[in-house]
Amino acid sequence: MRNSELIMQSLDQLFPDAECQLHHKNHFELLIAVVLSAQTTDERVNSVTPELFEMYPDAHALADAELSDVERIIRPIGLYHNKAINIIKLSKVLCEYYEGKVPDSREDLEALPGVGRKTANVILSNCFDEPAFAVDTHVARVSKRLQIADPDDDVRTVEEKLMQYFPKEKWGKLHHQFIFFGRYRCKAVKPDCSDCPLKENCII
């Protein structure tokens, strides 16, 4: 069996139902949640978004929000000042150019305030079923340990190597499975290597 097939099979067995952990009900909520998730955990984001989305259920409402009100709600997640500025600005752009909707092209997404390549990839894959492989800290670490990428590769190179390594139709699912594997088994510190089905592929 090829290494890529072994990895896909093992992750299917370990995490058959891996999916986005950020709570959301629509494209707008997912976009805001992903922007808020920079340098914090999904759990923290999920702890503030219910109040945020109750007060500001769509881009039109958030575009008109007072900065201090948004800052108060998202304060627990850290970097709250810049994140509040970004999600209000982003909502204004959505209202001005996209009728309040989330655009479905990479170029348009990456032009939004606070949105980089990783966020665009998450939105393209989760909202629009576009083939994209978002690379976060878990995905990068697991890819390097499994020798899909080299230790010194930057995030963009890791993404390119993942896209070459796995078939396009699997990228979206694998993104979530890599995150689950990195979060619950192949942790940054003290990975749980007992019974790891990918031990033979691993540099550790």
Ligand code: SF4
């Ligand atoms: S053996 Fe340990 S470090 Fe290597 S892939 Fe498995 S869990 Fe991660």
